[in-house]
Amino acid sequence: MKTFYITTPLYYINAKPHLGHAYTTIVADCLSRYKEMQGFEVRFLTGTDEHGQNIERAAAARGITPSDLADQNSEEFRRLWSRYGIEYTHFIRTSEARHYRAASEVFRRVQQNGFIYKGEYSGWYCISDNLFAPESELPPNCEVCGRQTERVTEESYFFKLSEFQQKLLDFYEKTPDLSISRTSVKWGVPVPADAQHVIYVWFDALVGYLTGIGFGDPEDDREFRKFWPAQIHLVGKDIIRFHTVYWPAFLMAAGLQVPHKVFAHGWWLKDEAKMSKSRGNVVDPNLLLEHFGGDAVRYFLMREIPLGLDGTFSYDAVLQRANSDLANDYGNLVSRTLTLISKNFNQAIPYPSAIEGRTPQDNELEGAALATVNVYQQHMEELALSKALESVWELLAKTNRYLNESSPWSLTEDLAQRPRLATILYTSAEVIRIATVLLAPFLPESSKLVWKQLGLPSVLKSQRIAELKWGGLPVGGILGEVAPVFPRFDKKEVLNKLLDAEAKLSAPVRPELTPPTAAAATLQTLDPERVSPTPGASKISIEDLGKIDLRVGQVITAERVKGADKLLKLMVDLGTETRQILAGVARFYSPEALVGRKIIVVANLEPRKLRGLESNGMLLAASVGEDDRPVLAGFLEEVPNGAKLR
Ligand code: MSP
Numbered sequence: 001m002k003t004f005y006i007t008t009p010l011y012y013i014n015a016k017p018h019l020g021h022a023y024t025t026i027v028a029d030c031l032s033r034y035k036e037m038q039g040f041e042v043r044f045l046t047g048t049d050e051h052g053q054n055i056e057r058a059a060a061a062r063g064i065t066p067s068d069l070a071d072q073n074s075e076e077f078r079r080l081w082s083r084y085g086i087e088y089t090h091f092i093r094t095s096e097a098r099h100y101r102a103a104s105e106v107f108r109r110v111q112q113n114g115f116i117y118k119g120e121y122s123g124w125y126c127i128s129d130n131l132f133a134p135e136s137e138l139p140p141n142c143e144v145c146g147r148q149t150e151r152v153t154e155e156s157y158f159f160k161l162s163e164f165q166q167k168l169l170d171f172y173e174k175t176p177d178l179s180i181s182r183t184s185v186k187w188g189v190p191v192p193a194d195a196q197h198v199i200y201v202w203f204d205a206l207v208g209y210l211t212g213i214g215f216g217d218p219e220d221d222r223e224f225r226k227f228w229p230a231q232i233h234l235v236g237k238d239i240i241r242f243h244t245v246y247w248p249a250f251l252m253a254a255g256l257q258v259p260h261k262v263f264a265h266g267w268w269l270k271d272e273a274k275m276s277k278s279r280g281n282v283v284d285p286n287l288l289l290e291h292f293g294g295d296a297v298r299y300f301l302m303r304e305i306p307l308g309l310d311g312t313f314s315y316d317a318v319l320q321r322a323n324s325d326l327a328n329d330y331g332n333l334v335s336r337t338l339t340l341i342s343k344n345f346n347q348a349i350p351y352p353s354a355i356e357g358r359t360p361q362d363n364e365l366e367g368a369a370l371a372t373v374n375v376y377q378q379h380m381e382e383l384a385l386s387k388a389l390e391s392v393w394e395l396l397a398k399t400n401r402y403l404n405e406s407s408p409w410s411l412t413e414d415l416a417q418r419p420r421l422a423t424i425l426y427t428s429a430e431v432i433r434i435a436t437v438l439l440a441p442f443l444p445e446s447s448k449l450v451w452k453q454l455g456l457p458s459v460l461k462s463q464r465i466a467e468l469k470w471g472g473l474p475v476g477g478i479l480g481e482v483a484p485v486f487p488r489f490d491k492k493e494v495l496n497k498l499l500d501a502e503a504k505l506s507a508p509v510r511p512e513l514t515p516p517t518a519a520a521a522t523l524q525t526l527d528p529e530r531v532s533p534t535p536g537a538s539k540i541s542i543e544d545l546g547k548i549d550l551r552v553g554q555v556i557t558a559e560r561v562k563g564a565d566k567l568l569k570l571m572v573d574l575g576t577e578t579r580q581i582l583a584g585v586a587r588f589y590s591p592e593a594l595v596g597r598k599i600i601v602v603a604n605l606e607p608r609k610l611r612g613l614e615s616n617g618m619l620l621a622a623s624v625g626e627d628d629r630p631v632l633a634g635f636l637e638e639v640p641n642g643a644k645l646r
Contacts, residue, residue, distance in 0.1 A: 004040040005227040006032050009235050010049040010094060010208045013073035014058035017080050018282035019301075019313065020236065020268050020275050026298050027265065027307060027385065028234050029086040033441035034380050037465045043227045045212040046081065047092035048074040051188040052201035053127045057593040063629060066187045070095055080285055084294045085444040092212035094189075094205055102216035103189040103207040106254045107180075107199055111192070115163060115253040121156035121179040124149035128278065129238075130201045132179065141638060144238050145278060148638050150596030157181040157191060159203070164249040178246065184592050206247045209233065210256070229257040232383075237264040238274075263383055266310040275313065278636075283313055287501055291494055295443040296322040296486070302442055303389045315498050319491050326446075329396045330435070331486035334450055336403065337428040338482040344412050349429060349455070349477045350422035357419030362427050365402050366470050368395055369434050373468045376438050385442075392438050399431045429454065430473045437463045446485050455479040549604035550620070550645035552635070553579070558591035564611050570594065572601060572617070575642015579603075582615035585630050600633045600645060 008028045011021050025046055032044040050070040059069040074093050081088065092099060110116055124133040126142035126149045133140045133149045142149055156179040181197035182188070188198030198204075209230060210216070214223040235243050240262070248258040267274045270281040288297045300321045305311030341350065352358070372395040379388035408424045411417035433454055440447040440460050451460045455477045553572040561567040566584045568591055581601065585594075600620040607616045621630040 001039070001041045003043070003227050004032070004035040005043045005045070005213065005230040006035075006232045006234060007044075007209050007212075007230055008046040009239060010047040010092065010205050011077060012052075012054065013048045013050050013070050013077070014055050015277045016073060016076045017285060018275060018277060019285050019288070020282070021077070022080065022084060022285040022297075023268060023301050024234055024236060024265065025081060025086055025088075026084060026301055029084075029088070030298070030302060030385060030441045031232070031234070031380075031383070033087070033444065033461070034465070037437070037441065037461065037463060038377075039464055039466070043090060043213055043223070044088045045090040045092060045209065046077075046086075046088045047090075047208055047212060048077055048094065049201070049205040049208070050074065050093055050095040051185075051198070051204055052130055053182075053185045053187075053593070054130070056185060056187045056590065057127065060589050060593050061629070061631060063588050067095060083286070083289055084298065087444075090212040092208045094208050096211075098217065099204075099208060099211040100189050102211035103199055103204045104192045105216045106207050106210070106250065106256075107189075107203070108192045109254040109256075110159065110250065113253055113255065115160045116157050116180070117160070119156060119158050120154070121158075122151070122153040123179070125152040126150075139638065145276070147278070147636060148598065152182075152184065152596070154183045155197075156183070157194075157197060159250070159253070161246070161249055164252060184595075186592075202242050202246060203250060206242065206250065209259075230259040231261060233259050233262045235262060235264050237266060240264045263307075265307050266305065269310055269312045272312070284502075287498065288318070291498055291501075292318060292322055292489075293445075293487075295446045296326060299326060299389075299442055302385045304386070306386045307383050315495055316491075319489055319494060322486070323488055323491075325393060326486040327484075327488040329393060329400065330439075331484060333396055333400055333403070333428070334432055334453065335482060335484055337425060337432060338453055338479055340408055340412070341425050341429060342479055342482055344421060345425070347455075347479045349473055349475050349479070350426055351475045352423040352426035353419050357417070357421075357423045359406075359420075359423075361402060361406065362423055365398060365427055365431060368398050369431050370468075370470060373434065373438065373465065377465060388438075389442065392435050395431060395435060399428055403428055426473070426475070430470065433473050434468055434470075436460070437465060437468060449485045452480040453482055453485075547604075548602060551575070551601050551603045552639045552641055552643040552645070553599050553601040553603075553617075553619075554641045555594045555597050555599060558594040560586055560591060561611055561613065567611065568594065569613060570619075572599070573641045574601065574603060574617075575640060579616045580614060581617045581619065582610050582613060583619050585619075585621070585632070588629055589632070594632075597632070598634055598639060598641075 006028050008024045011017065028044060028046065032042050036042045048070065050066070055066050055069065059066040062069065070093070078091060123135060124139055125131070126133060126145065126147060128147055129142055129144040131142060131144060133142060139149050139151065141147060158177040159180045161178045180200040180203045181191050182200060183197055185198055188201060189204050191197040191199055210224065210228065213227050214221045215228070233243055243262045251258050269275060270283060273279055273281060275282050285297070297318065300318045303321060303325070304317060341347070372391050375391045376388045379391060403424070406424045408421050411421045432450065433456070436447050436450045436454070437460070440463070448460055454473065551574055553574050555570050556573050556578065557571045559569050561569050561582065566586050568583050568586045568589070570581045570583055572579045572581050602618040602620065605618050607614055620633045622633065623629070624631050
């Protein structure tokens with residue numbers, strides 16, 4: 001049997017899944033179901049990318065361990081996939097022991113082959129995207145998320161990316177070598193024989209595509225040998241470079257085969273920006289599911305934008321698709337055809353005579369159905385999923401027109417018209433059968449319901465698309481119970497409900513920076529002997545406000561204070577001077593998590609001594625939840641150290 005291996009990115013678990021993650025995974029599910037219906041033996045891998053500083057920080061901000069955070073959020077991903085009918089065959093978590101084994105093995109192979117050396121890395125690094133930025137004097141913004149990068153200087157292992165120049169594309173002729181280990185992060189796969197370092201999170205995560213199907217399993221790596229290299233790594237366009245430059249080079253260096261194809265799709269936008277947790281403009285896929293059901297959302301996502309382009313999300317557009325395409329075009333065709341058969345032929349599929357009561361229109365529709373099977377397959381092979389759906393909808397529209405024109409409901413009383421009535425209804429039902437097979441990869445739940453209503457005993461998933469022929473619907477077959485499959489939504493009512501539900505949901509802007517509910521948060525100064533601001537305290541004048549000197553600072557060093565488990569001693573760059581500040585955040589932020597970070601400092605506070613150490617200023621943070629967890633205030637844009645806040 002031919003094999004097909006498809007992967008989605010392994011998603012970061014610093015936050016819950018949003019619609020963007022669901023999108024990629026649904027595309028992969030549709031393709032994998034399609035390939036299965038083409039007779040391939042399919043492996044479909046998804047999973048979670050759990051290491052790195054970003055996750056360490058997100059966990060610290062919640063006061064839990066990275067591994068607890070990973071457990072919670074990885075489970076959220078799995079639960080969501082099952083609610084959307086996503087049938088992956090493999091799920092890999094990069095914190096699993098089998099993955100540590102595989103990632104170290106690939107690292108070791110690359111090292112043995114002479115492509116890794118030890119040096120010192122000093123450069124700008126984005127901890128959110130785990131991406132190195134080009135050298136420059138001032139910290140550049142990350143090219144993916146736009147956030148400011150941080151200076152990282154540490155001993156590191158380097159991967160000789162330059163060695164693959166010839167084998168890879170011209171455009172990275174001058175690419176310097178790539179730092180592939182970190183010493184400032186602990187949460188990761190240790191470098192073989194040098195546990196001071198952990199493997200760079202992208203090196204680690206990409207290897208997940210191998211681990212998931214058994215690479216490095218000493219007992220049994222048959223799956224790996226059978227399914228690697230993957231046919232498609234499906235990714236968003238944000239991570240093309242890692243998949244098309246680093247990944248093939250890592251694989252070549254380890255002596256492993258490179259994937260056949262990396263396909264990058266576009267982004268879902270909301271309010272004209274890429275939907276992302278850090279922008280706070282995400283749509284909750286669970287909320288959509290509760291209001292529309294999994295299939296309607298799947299259909300909307302696959303149909304609304306061509307794979308590869310960006311698209312703007314709106315509830316209105318989902319409603320439109322659900323009502324007009326699903327309830328009207330498909331649902332209505334099914335229900336009127338099957339109801340007429342039920343009523344007039346005692347629930348049995350009628351016999352379509354080849355001669356009596358046959359018209360050119362019947363032949364035309366038959367031809368259109370078979371042509372659609374071909375066109376659909378061509379589009380699917382090119383990953384043009386929305387076009388494949390369009391072709392099915394053209395067929396459904398033709399069939400609805402055919403019914404309207406041949407008007408079977410007006411023939412029911414006339415016995416002489418029985419053969420004509422039988423032919424019309426058979427033709428329409430047979431188109432429904434064919435369309436339903438084609439829609440099965442996209443609408444796994446509802447297509448099964450239609451299949452049952454058609455009375456077909458076979459398993460829908462086992463149908464072979466390439467073998468679809470006219471006449472597969474058995475004459476005399478008894479229909480199942482006919483009932484509406486797709487609900488029609490009242491636009492106003494659903495929109496109101498959605499907006500209500502959205503307002504109730506907490507939507508933190510940036511997991512490690514923002515409180516679960518904005519309303520529950522107040523601003524606090526991170527004075528270790530903090531006096532909480534009293535809600536409703538009397539108002540102050542603008543002059544009073546002017547007395548507070550608030551400035552942008554950057555943490556240069558951070559360390560714990562012996563004997564004080566809440567305190568961190570920070571050296572903070574205020575542009576014109578460096579200050580020592582003691583902050584009561586040690587239970588929520590590790591010292592590593594703060595180094596490089598831009599903060600807001602109350603600069604004109606009288607110096608005080610704490611535990612024998614001088615503290616010269618205070619940090620600002622939101623105070624969150626019952627345990628008053630501090631969440632440091634910061635900036636999304638670039639700001640120079642020392643800038644005044646007013
Ligand atoms: N952990 C890395 C991937 C490692 S793969 C070995 C990562 N994770 S992520 O959680 O940030 O997921 C990024 C992916 O989620 C994108 O490449 C894309 O597949 C999907 N999307 C995230 N936001 C999206 C949109 N707004 N729109 C469409 N897809 C989006 O990067």
